[in-house]
Amino acid sequence: MFDRLFAGALLGLSGLIAWTAYHFEVAFQYEPLGPKAFPLILSAVLAVCSVWLIIKPSANKWAPTGAVLVKLISGVLLMTGYAFLFEKAGFIISTAIVGTVFCVLFGEQTKRAVLYSVTLSVVSYFVLKHVLQLNVPTGMLFGG
Amino acid sequence: METLDFLATGFSVALAPMNLALVLIGCFVGTLIGSLPGIGPINGVAILLPLAYAMGFPPESALILLAGVYYGAEYGGRISSILLNVPGDAGAIMTTLDGYPLSQKGEGGRALALSAVASFIGSMGALILIVLFAPLLSELALKFGPSEFVWLMAFAFTCLATMVGSRPLKTTVGVVIGLLLATVGVDSGTGVLRFTMDIPNFYDGVDFLVVVIGMFAISEVLILLENWLKNDMKLTPVGKSFVSMSDLIAVKWVVLRSTLIGFVIGVLPGTGASIGSAVAYGTEKRFAEGNDDQFGKGDIRGLAAPEAANNASAAGSMLPMLTLGIPGSGTTAILLGALLMFNITPGPLLFEQQPEIAWGLIASMFVGNIALLVMNLPLIGMFVRLLSIKQSYLVPIIVMLTFIGIYSIHGDSFDLYFMVLLGVFAFILRKLGFSLAPVILGLVLGEVLEENLRRALSISGGEWSILFNGPISISLAVATLVAATGPFIYKALKPKQ
The missing domain is CATH 1.10.287 (Helix Hairpins)
Structure with missing residues (x-):
């Protein structure tokens, strides 16, 4: 089908x-x-x-449950949101938010998810921007 | 002798401090990526490609890094296959058959060590074959005109269609989608804008990196989301990791045969490590007939064969990419795209005009494999510990790297939206049983195919018969026909069991 x-x-x-x-x-x-x-x-x-x-179609057993579909759609929305925020809110804020939600989607407790994602985004910002010298959006909050 | 001179040039490139560092980083990251379930070599190379591009490496350095990730991942793929019964990448599926039973018997260390050595011999054997064949093949390719290249690509797509994926029909659709994506943008011959939908970002074509990252990395994140279950993977204890001479002697012919099989399958366009390892395993099982009751229960022959073969085919798939400009696998298609982004056209002239790139890469693979053997024998414990990284920590990193990689190319959010869209499209393709490698092959080869076809017909003034002009064209046409019909004839003739 x-x-x-x-x-x-x-x-x-x-x-x-x-x-x-x-x-x-x-x-x-x-x-x-x-x-x-x-x-x-x-x-x-x-x-x-x-x-x-x-x-001559092939048989397809793909039948995602409602919960899986919700997960998939939230994954897509989350990444679309990331694309939207990436330049506007800047790398640190958007990565912290999106990272947290992804952590939670993959079963992490909220507190640890926030802690992990904030650390990840701040550390990565400096590594990517200053060590690897990539074009990392700073965002409006920081005057970028 | 000339080859040795070139190889010496290659080593002088590969051993330059920065390139040496990049080989080591590439191999380390590759092993890591290969060992993490779900993220195979294609994804690893795809995620790192835009970063390497944005960091402004010279082309040979970028290629050395990315190739290191590629063959490093073929080493790493075996770790989770053996310890968790979860293949780290498609090339390591066959490794689970005998590797996991071995580790359950408490011989995980022995299995890891033996498979590392088998991987090493497979890679090195294939590299020696590359050094022997590359000059011959590139000399032959110098005689190719446009119609020969058209046939060569037709042959590549046909091999791909009949040997890869669930159905030849679906693979063909994948190739056509890739070829059509390649036509987007301004037509270089006439200046006509094709399929741009009036979006300025598409005027110079769809960005190769955006397509690769979107289709592989983003769709992989969705697959991980779908498959995620709350399970704590239990690592079987590794035991002592050692290489025993008696094991090596017992499998020496197995490894050599599998290396050869893997190499040949790797060289064939489109067919990569997953097919190489499956064929090698099947062959060894047949060779051992009468003495094969241990296969699938932890036979070291069944472990060594796929590991030697998948590494040999990873190396072998570099040969057609470098000499003919036709990638031997999905991952080499991405490497080819990387070269094109650096304005380097792989093909016969590459070896003559830019020996530092072709031979530098080959030499770096010798260095990298030695480094990988070291990383995979004494340091194996570290990679094993990394296996227990939670996906909840891993996925944010993957998503972040893909976004920053794509954003830093043009600094345009449009690419990010397009990437997510392609990811959703690719996810649907995967769920419907289409493989993605054909799409990438089509995308990479589309422009070259069209250009050569148009050039051939310009030469002949519109006569299609030019495609059958000359012995090389005709042999390639016959080869294409054989590749198209062979598997079906073989299936029809094979006695049913």
Whole structure:
């Protein structure tokens, strides 16, 4: 079932790709193939594979429980939130918050999670910024 | 003799103080990453790649570091296989079969020591074969024109499709997704913008690092989240770690055969350590027929074979990457992408024009393997203790490193969002039984494939028959056909049991 859904989406995608590629406006072209051909060939292969997969899907036993789904979705939201905060709040604050929640998600007690994540984020900030000299966002709070 | 000169150049690069330090760091981190269940060599290399890039290392140093992580992880993978029955990475799955029973009998130390030596011999054997074959292969590759390269890539993808993953069909879909991702951005031939969706970040293509980190590291975090159970892993006591001469003598042919098998499978495009170790194990079991009742119950032959093979194939997969620009495994695909980011095109000319990179890497692998043997015999206790690191402490570090690695490339939050999105997509792919290595191979080779195809057809004025011009093209086409049909014919002919 999962396979069929996914293959259906791929089939739609291959159509979209073919349509987009077909409508590339090429002002000039010195070679016989041009920029359209390769994507068109690929979308054709993708379409054939998707149809095949719709006809003959593999069995899939993946059946996450509600609790697992909640965990997965919170993981995705957490990382999206991290992406949002990373530049705005800066490395130290965002890492401390996100690290704490991840620790808790993996079964750590809240107090230890906070302690660990705050230490991790502060130590890493100095190591990454000053020892490895990476581009680490300081954040608005610290005037960055 | 020329080879020896080049090798000497290589050693002068590999033994420069900074590179020597990087080999040691790479091997140490690699063993660590390999030994932690769940984080295999691909993830290790993927997480460290942007850091190495952002720190501004010269290309040969970055490559030496990342390669160290790669083959170091093949050593480390065995530790949790033997002690916990949990493979540290895909190449170490076969090691659990005989390694874990050994440790349950209280012979964990013996198993760890023997497998370390088997790993070492596998790696060293494969390296010697690389030194012998690299000049030959790169000389042959000098004769390649665009149509030969098209076939070479077709061959690589076909090998990948029929040998890797749950179904050839799914692997093909993975490759096509990778190839399509590679077409995003401005077309170098005509200046046409393709599939950019008017997002300026996509004008110069999707960033290789963002795709790699998103697809491997982020999806791995989700997999860890899904699989997490509140269990305290119990380490079996290691006992005394020692190498006994009689063990080594008993497995010497096993190790040599497995090294050869691992090397050949490693060289084949797309097929990496996991297949090499499985084939070696199966072969040894057949060799021992009549005397194989101990296999699966703690036979040292069953332990030595996969360990020698997975290290040999990790080294072997470097050969096509360096000489032809075709990666031999998922992890080498990432290394290839790393080279391309440094504006270095691997291939036959690499050995002529930039011997310090190709030979420096090969020489560093000799040094690294000696270091790994030392780390894995006397210092094994330290890695064993690290196995008990809790995932709750590990995951925040992984997530932090991926974010800072990607952010420090462009300093743009867009890359972070795109990375998470790709991670979710890759998680779905994995849950549906698609493997990710084909996607990365497609992404890395997409541009080269399209370029060569277009060049070939420019030469012929649009005649597709140019693809069958010349003996090398035709042999590669035949090889592709054999790779595509061989496994099915073999399956059909094999008597059913």
